[in-house]
Amino acid sequence: MEIRTRFAPSPTGGLHLGGVRTVLYNYLFARQNGGKFILRIEDTDQTRFVPGAEAYINDCLNWCGLKPDEGPETGGHYGPYRQSARKDIYKKFAEELIAKGVAYYAFDSPEALEKMRNAFKTTENPSPQYDRQVRMKMQNSLNLGEAETQKRISAGEAYVVRIKIPDDETIRFNDMIHGEVSFESSVVDDKVLLKADGMPTYHLAVVVDDYLMKVSHAFRGEEWLSSAPVHILLWKYLFGLDKMPQWAHLPLILGPNGKLSKRDGAKYGFPVFAMNWTDPKTNDFTEGFKEKGFLPEAFINMLAMLGWNDGTTQEIFTLDELIDKFSMDRVHRAGAKFDYEKAKWFNQEWIKKLDPDDLCKRVAMSLTSKGLNLPDVNYLKKVTELVKERCTLLSDFYDQALYFFKTPETLDLESIKPKWNSEKAGFFDDYIQWLSAQTAWNSQDLETGFKNLAIQKNIKPGELQLPFRIMLVGAKFGPAVFQIAEMIGAEETIKRIKNALILLHA
RNA sequence: GCCGCGUUGGUCAAGGGGUUAAGACGCCUCCCUUUCACGGAGGAAUCACGGGUUCGAAUCCCGUACGUGGUACCA
Numbered sequence: 001m002e003i004r005t006r007f008a009p010s011p012t013g014g015l016h017l018g019g020v021r022t023v024l025y026n027y028l029f030a031r032q033n034g035g036k037f038i039l040r041i042e043d044t045d046q047t048r049f050v051p052g053a054e055a056y057i058n059d060c061l062n063w064c065g066l067k068p069d070e071g072p073e074t075g076g077h078y079g080p081y082r083q084s085a086r087k088d089i090y091k092k093f094a095e096e097l098i099a100k101g102v103a104y105y106a107f108d109s110p111e112a113l114e115k116m117r118n119a120f121k122t123t124e125n126p127s128p129q130y131d132r133q134v135r136m137k138m139q140n141s142l143n144l145g146e147a148e149t150q151k152r153i154s155a156g157e158a159y160v161v162r163i164k165i166p167d168d169e170t171i172r173f174n175d176m177i178h179g180e181v182s183f184e185s186s187v188v189d190d191k192v193l194l195k196a197d198g199m200p201t202y203h204l205a206v207v208v209d210d211y212l213m214k215v216s217h218a219f220r221g222e223e224w225l226s227s228a229p230v231h232i233l234l235w236k237y238l239f240g241l242d243k244m245p246q247w248a249h250l251p252l253i254l255g256p257n258g259k260l261s262k263r264d265g266a267k268y269g270f271p272v273f274a275m276n277w278t279d280p281k282t283n284d285f286t287e288g289f290k291e292k293g294f295l296p297e298a299f300i301n302m303l304a305m306l307g308w309n310d311g312t313t314q315e316i317f318t319l320d321e322l323i324d325k326f327s328m329d330r331v332h333r334a335g336a337k338f339d340y341e342k343a344k345w346f347n348q349e350w351i352k353k354l355d356p357d358d359l360c361k362r363v364a365m366s367l368t369s370k371g372l373n374l375p376d377v378n379y380l381k382k383v384t385e386l387v388k389e390r391c392t393l394l395s396d397f398y399d400q401a402l403y404f405f406k407t408p409e410t411l412d413l414e415s416i417k418p419k420w421n422s423e424k425a426g427f428f429d430d431y432i433q434w435l436s437a438q439t440a441w442n443s444q445d446l447e448t449g450f451k452n453l454a455i456q457k458n459i460k461p462g463e464l465q466l467p468f469r470i471m472l473v474g475a476k477f478g479p480a481v482f483q484i485a486e487m488i489g490a491e492e493t494i495k496r497i498k499n500a501l502i503l504l505h506a
Numbered sequence: 507g508c509c510g511c512g513u514u515g516g517u518c519a520a521g522g523g524g525u526u527a528a529g530a531c532g533c534c535u536c537c538c539u540u541u542c543a544c545g546g547a548g549g550a551a552u553c554a555c556g557g558g559u560u561c562g563a564a565u566c567c568c569g570u571a572c573g574u575g576g577u578a579c580c581a
Binding site for chain 2: 044113122125187201224225305306312336337338346475
C-alpha cells in the first residue's frame with residue numbers, strides 16, 4: 001500500500017508554527033516511506049475566505065522546502081484539491097448516510113439553535129449540544145416524518161444534514177502518538193455534516209477526501225482529537241474501519257501562556273508565522289520567521305525538535321537526516337512551549353554550518369534588501385566568514401558588516417575619551433605615517449607595526465587597540481581590528497583614523 | 507460544567523522498576539580574548555501531589571491538583 005499523507009489547511013490567514021510542524025511531520029513520514037505528500041485546501045467556509053491566503057501557504061511551503069507531491073498547484077490524480085471545487089461529491093455521501101439511517105435532515109435555523117441552547121442551559125451544562133437529549137424536540141426528519149420532510153425540501157426550505165450519533169457506544173481508535181483513545185458516544189453531539197449552503201463541514205469533508213485521495217496516514221493537531229469520534233463513525237458508516245487511515249494527533253505548540261497565538265508574537269517580540277502576513281481585511285500585520293532573518297533549514301530543524309528527538313543528543317539535523325531518522329513513535333505526547341531563545345540558537349548553528357558560498361548568497365540578499373550596494377562577491381564572502389559567528393539572524397549581518405562597506409557615521413568616543421591623552425594621539429599620528437609607507441598590506445604586518453610602534457612610545461599595545469577599533473568600526477564589536485584594517489584597505493584605514501583624531505581633538 | 511489529552515529543572519527533553527536522573531537552550535561563575543562573539547571548565551531538579559503494588563518506583567496502578575484542547579451551519 002502506498003503511504004500517502006496530507007496537510008489540509010483552510011486558507012483563512014497566516015501559516016503558523018504549529019501548522020508548519022504538522023506539514024513537516026507529514027512530509028517526513030511520506031518521504032521516508034517513499035510515499036506522497038498532498039496539499040489539500042479546505043475552503044468550505046465561504047464566509048472565512050481570505051484572498052491571497054492560499055498563495056501565501058504555497059509560498060511558505062516553498063520557502064521551507066516542503067513541496068507537496070500533489071495539490072492545487074502541482075496537480076495529481078486525485079483532484080481537484082480544493083474542497084470548494086468538490087462540492088457535489090460531498091452531497092452524495094451525505095445522502096448515502098441518510099439512506100442508511102445514520103444521518104438526518106434538520107431545518108432548525110441558527111436562531112432556533114440559539115433558543116434551544118438558552119432554554120436548556122444550566123449551571124452544570126452551560127453549553128447544551130444538539131444531541132440525543134434534544135434532537136427529538138427539534139425540527140428534523142427524525143420527528144417530522146418523511147412526507148413533511150420532503151415537502152419542506154421541495155419548498156426550498158433551508159436544511160442541514162446532521163449525523164445521528166448512536167446512544168451508547170464506546171468509540172475507540174488507536175492513535176500513533178497517544179495509543180488507544182476512547183470516547184463515549186453519549187457525550188458526542190449530532191454534528192452538522194452538510195451546511196445550509198450545500199457545502200460540507202470539515203467533518204464530512206475530511207473523511208470523504210481522505211478516502212477518495214487514498215490517504216493512509218492522517219496527522220493533525222491535537223485540537224482535533226475531540227472530534228475524532230465523529231470521524232471514526234463516518235468512516236465506519238461510509239467506507240469501513242479497515243480502510244481508515246492511521247491517525248496521529250500531534251501535541252500542541254504552546255505560547256508563554258496557553259496555545260500559541262499570533263498575539264503572543266507581537267506581545268513578546270518573536271515571529272509566529274512562517275512568513276510575513278498582512279490580513280487583507282483587517283490590515284493586521286504578523287511578522288514571519290523568514291523576514292525576521294531565519295534560515296529555512298534552521299526553522300525546520302527547530303520545529304522538528306519541538307516534540308520529537310531521535311533518542312541521541314543530536315540536535316542539528318538536515319532535512320535529509322530528518323527524513324532518515326524521523327519516527328512517529330518518538331513524538332512526545334505533551335504540548336511544548338515555544339522557546340524563542342532556542343529558536344535563535346538553531347539559527348546561529350545553521351549560520352555556522354552552512355556552506356560559505358551558500359551563506360554568502362543569502363547574506364547578499366539580506367544586505368541588498370536593506371539598500372546596501374555590494375562590490376564583489378569575494379570581498380563579501382570574506383566579510384561574511386569574518387563576522388558570521390557574531391550573527392544569530394541573517395538580519396544581524398547588516399549591523400555586523402556595515403563598517404566593511406561604509407565609513408561609520410558615529411563613533412563611540414565616550415569609550416575612549418576617559419583614557420585618551422596626547423601620547424596616544426601622537427601614536428596614531430605616527431601610525432598613519434607608518435601605514436602610508438606600507439607596500440604590503442596584511443593584518444599580520446599591520447599588527448606587528450602597531451605593536452612595535454607602541455613599544456617604542458612606551459605605551460601598552462592593548463591600550464591602543466580599543467581606540468583603534470572604535471576608529472574603524474565605530475563601536476566595541478567585531479573581529480580582530482587588524483583584519484578589519486586589512487579588509488578595508490590602506491586609504492580607508494588612514495581616513496578613518498584621521499577622522500577620529502579630529503573628533504577627539506574637538 | 508461536561509468530555510478528551512497531558513504533567514521529568516525557567517524552556518526543549520533522555521530515561522519506561524535498582525542511574526551520581528543524560529544532553530541542549532537560557533541564566534550565573536571562571537578561563538581564553540585588553541572589543542563583541544566563538545570556544546572551554548564549572549554551578550543550580552526533593553522527576554506535580556497523595557495513596558497503593560514491590561525488597562526497591564521518575565518509571566506500574568488508583569485518586570487529587572494543575573495545565574491544555576474541544577464543547578459552532580469555523581477549520
